[in-house]
Amino acid sequence: MLQYHVGQREKENWLIAETDFDIRHQGKCEAIFCLGNGYLGQRAALEEKYVGQTRDMLINGTFNRFDEQEVTELPNAADVTNLELILDGERFSMDSGVTENYLRVMDLQTGELTRSLLWTSPSGKRYRLAFSRFVSLSCRHLLAQQVQVTPLDGPCRLQMDSGIDGQVTNCGSQHFHEGSKRVFDNTILRMTQQTTQSRVSVCLHTAHRFFLGDTPATGKMLPVIDRRLLSMRATFDLSPHIPFRIEKLTTVFTGRDQEYMDLAEQDAIAQAEADGLALIKKALCTDYDTLFSESRKAWAALWEQTDITVASEGAEDQLLLRFALYHLNIMASKTDSRMGIGAKGLSGEGYKGHSFWDTEIFTLPYFTLTQPDTARKLMEYRYLGLDGARRKAAENGFLGAMYPWEAAWIDDGETTPLLGAADIVTGKPIPILTGLLEQHITADVAFGLWQYYTVTGDQDFMNRYGWEILLETGLFWASRAEWQEASGRYEIRDVIGPDEYKDHVNNNAYTNYMAAHNLRLALHAMDILDAEESAAASRLKTQFHFAELREKCQAVLDRLYLPQPDENGIIPQFDGYFQLKHLDLTPYRNAGSVGSIYQDYNQDQICTFQVHKQADTVVLLLLLDDLFPADIRKKNYYFYEARTLHDSSLSKSTHCVLAADLGEDETAYRFFEGCGNVDFGPNMGTSDAGIHTASMGGIWQCAVYGFGGVRVIGEDLQIRPRLPKAWHSLRFRLVWRGQPLTVSVNDQSLQVQNQGGQAVSLLLNGVRTEIQPGAEASCTLS
């Protein structure tokens, strides 16, 4: 059971608690209580093992491919969180005996996860237990855990088994060679593993410290080396009522770390081992509390920069926003542009750590508008992925860059797996066509890039990376569009749009409009570069044949078929859409779980119905909203929403923002709550494979785009707030053209404070407003 009000007033809206342990729902808290720092993510599997756990530690960018039949994925590194306690011969497990006063608390403010309980063993002996852990935000290579045991009924012999467990896999796929194991000074355990195909070495050091009360304690220490396993068996004699405390410290380095980028493989391993050993030795000289206070300071600074505050009648709204911000900030590497954002962040094995359009369309806006440095890293990641995108285009017979639907390591190219779940009709796994057909990702990258440039004005980025991406993606679309003699127009046939319940469709409106946008950006890029004398301009003019490229792009753009609203104002999602059959969606909309329609129909059958997994045309209405008049947007929103199952975590935030745009405040608020429910709500199974990063970005979009009314329109930042009835005030931060702004909204007014050193010009509730450095502008809301 999750609880969102834990009863510490000064911590209100910072804590999420689990108030009882249910073995069936472990995946939920493992994911939503995931710890991390962008360098790695550590699922919150409990210290002691239970059936059904997924003990993941995913280190950003360490992709490996198990075999030729699988795609590359983020490998599950050896587990360091497992710590087994044998108390007077009885293994501590909440499965057995009686557990009382159970409370597990995730503190979003500090990044610390704690658990406390009173355990009565099967034989009737009582113990008070307390656990805590964090992944350091100040030192990304450092993890720490703490376990405290207090025997309440007489003395106790405690045995601890704890170390580094390399037997973990990704659902059975083992990505690591066994590697080497070593014990130093009968204290420090080292395991160095290497991935089987990508040859990334992961070097872990773990060590324990023991205390009886406040005094360092010594016990019998026996290191155990087993297959893929290195652990310490420590035995202590405890006295009643005196707390016995274990600190477990771990350092994580990999041969892929930025610091070692220029080293040869063997040198990188040696350096990772040396650095890991030095850091664990240094950590052993201090203690959990000191290390934690350093990390906590880093979190405090981050919250100072990123927090959103809301005064809401919705009891969990404030907490939900922080929950999303917490996850947005642990999923992305802020220093290493070789890494994207996985669809589950670093919180689970789902989607194999791959980056989808979720990044550009759902999470990038948060970074672009609040942490432009991180946004730049994410766009650089796409630049580094250009070779893979060029390869994919060439393999499919196109020019330019065709971005992978699923992207992993920078040079992996397309990494979408080929087979999915069972087809209930044929009994065979369903082929996954998205890698081939879901082509809008290329236009999404261009869209995200242009938004980044618009918001930041980052000319350096454009010269180094940005223009080239726009040109390559424009070239792709120019080659991709097919001239149809019969209709005398270019079409984009045989694709999957955002709505994955439809495949092999022609002229998906979202895809075609976004492709046109991409072509316009490429043409715009050439205009700008033509007018420039920069080194970048001359490099790109050499690399691309502007005259020819311009001609191609313009020809396609001029004649590209853009589906128009029919007599009812509805834009057909794709060719022949209106001929599809109607289906009563009630059972699936009420199913309480996603994908329930597949229990009745297979993919081929679903393709014949007017039913959608998620927002499709509706996303278009949001991203390119200046292309469509308000009444068209409204009609299409209602039409498509009624046919949408919201079986994707990418659906509700778009609907929320659009509903808010359309003045449907309460509907928007309901969708905002729905976004929360993706990971945060009562359905305990939804996050098993990891949290939904698009949903985290979506929650931010609901608040800032939807209710805050922030939008990048043309060259401008527009703020037109529309708070829902339940919200009385909202305060958030933005960075526009490098100037930090604080936006405060309440029922009556909008204030924007410019904390930067330069003036900014904004559209506040439709009125162009210039705000000088240090000044505040405000306007009244009707």
Place this chain on the structure above:
Amino acid sequence: MLQYHVGQREKENWLIAETDFDIRHQGKCEAIFCLGNGYLGQRAALEEKYVGQTRDMLINGTFNRFDEQEVTELPNAADVTNLELILDGERFSMDSGVTENYLRVMDLQTGELTRSLLWTSPSGKRYRLAFSRFVSLSCRHLLAQQVQVTPLDGPCRLQMDSGIDGQVTNCGSQHFHEGSKRVFDNTILRMTQQTTQSRVSVCLHTAHRFFLGDTPATGKMLPVIDRRLLSMRATFDLSPHIPFRIEKLTTVFTGRDQEYMDLAEQDAIAQAEADGLALIKKALCTDYDTLFSESRKAWAALWEQTDITVASEGAEDQLLLRFALYHLNIMASKTDSRMGIGAKGLSGEGYKGHSFWDTEIFTLPYFTLTQPDTARKLMEYRYLGLDGARRKAAENGFLGAMYPWEAAWIDDGETTPLLGAADIVTGKPIPILTGLLEQHITADVAFGLWQYYTVTGDQDFMNRYGWEILLETGLFWASRAEWQEASGRYEIRDVIGPDEYKDHVNNNAYTNYMAAHNLRLALHAMDILDAEESAAASRLKTQFHFAELREKCQAVLDRLYLPQPDENGIIPQFDGYFQLKHLDLTPYRNAGSVGSIYQDYNQDQICTFQVHKQADTVVLLLLLDDLFPADIRKKNYYFYEARTLHDSSLSKSTHCVLAADLGEDETAYRFFEGCGNVDFGPNMGTSDAGIHTASMGGIWQCAVYGFGGVRVIGEDLQIRPRLPKAWHSLRFRLVWRGQPLTVSVNDQSLQVQNQGGQAVSLLLNGVRTEIQPGAEASCTLS
């Protein structure tokens, strides 16, 4: 808690029961209740999952190598035993709620494993549950399980999740590609996996049948395809007090099956899939009881042939003998000579399914003397391994065949891993030197072979395979022995004898004497072949240069140093033995677990003490007993036993037989009990990695060699019984020169019945006796 008297009179001494469930001791019963048929072994992990389980299905001979850093091993095939029950939303698990009347019973007579219990769920609802399963002995590709649920408190919605789970690994090493999954008729689940390196395909089909009372039941069936996982989610509504029964049937075929040996890889897979599907369909037309009765009949026939009966005051002696016979009969392929016997049989991942000297010295005698056809397969396995043995010899600079210390697939050659557990001094894993230095295995193979020939007189085997092995191994020893100019003799330096607590020793007595025996056999082989005109003889004369080989073997044999007894009659285990330090072994002999000395000393230190892991010189005294007078044997037995920790399962049976030989009846009986304790006794951790096959053979040797007094001496079978005080009678079967004999012993007399068609000549209690077909001979024992 294990219980050996389950209270069914007619089943007395056939059943082993576990009377309560202890999650810490799962490994014990998983191993000792292992089911199998020589084609595959299935550990007895419970249907529902628990922490600490090892869910192994090991298919004989399907060896695979995970990577270049590991050695080949028997891969853990997908698990089919898991079957989860959700009863009114509560997952059945004995961790939770209250379990009463728990009884798990292994029926050695029928090969069926059953479990029954009364479960009160956490919410207080009561259910009666019964489970049974068997691995068919009559159809080796077939496995069956049965689960019965009776709700006792009102109706119940039952959800079953059960199928094929390919997420299992060998301690984290995944040997299989994910492979293909398919569902037929919404009923039959198929998973076809292939090993990553050896390209062995394993094809599993699983299907369920459901009954309410005696009536077939239909429920909602939903196949679930997940990563490496294919299962059926079935939902049924149960009525109170009406038993609901699930039958789960599985077929197992591999591309390595004998039947497909001549097929190309793809054809073998296709055939395995077709045969598996046909068999599961056929099985679905019958039922668990029918299939079980066929398997039970095969077991009855086997017991008729193999049972040993004893009237003993030792309450568990009879059961222990059957326990050993049961395991001896499920560990070995009786049809496929491409497979040896793993040191843990097919009951666990320990020793990776590899064959050691355990086969020839500990388990082969059972097969040679009771199932010569199986013994022949095992010796053919060594013949098929000759290439690997020749390769090992060449790699080490020797001639002939140097058998691998650890043997896996026939052409794998040496497969001993390179690193073991932690060195407590250096903190690094201990190098495993046995693959290089424990060379006596080659002589052990020759010894076992010659015993097989002596017992069976199998000329066909010798001509096809046997002589060649003797010549190649003789050649090896001739090249291996080192001429020492100083001492004017050949020596065998830098080896490990049977006692693995000593490495890098010179002139290990066991090794040198056994090498001499091997050389004698090679010379003898040449004598016989020289006198023959057979095709085999001319082939071998062409292959080997007899004159040269004879000269080499004779020269080495004549001057090979064979350590002689010192003034106290003690044969030094190796050079310099008497200079080693004494060590008080009391703590390690009383430790209750093996290897405890490694907690105080590392290998280098242990090498400096007079301490032994296991019988070494004592094995020599048993195998080549005609070389040593009785007093020397006696003195050495006492001397070395006092210095032996019996930290190997290969130790006590040798001591038992030798003690019996020396008239130390009660000591012998104590060692027999000790053999039982290896897998059968109160120490719950000993069998976690699998049962000890050498110990199973050793138990048979205790009874038949030790108390039955059976020995192959020269060309003769000698029977000189010495029952311990606790035993009043003993009856066992032997096959001598193809003639089945029944041997009955009691306090007063020995009877031998010849059930064959030819007369046999034996030494009964020292007296040569001829027994005509169908006749019985007897003699009085003093």
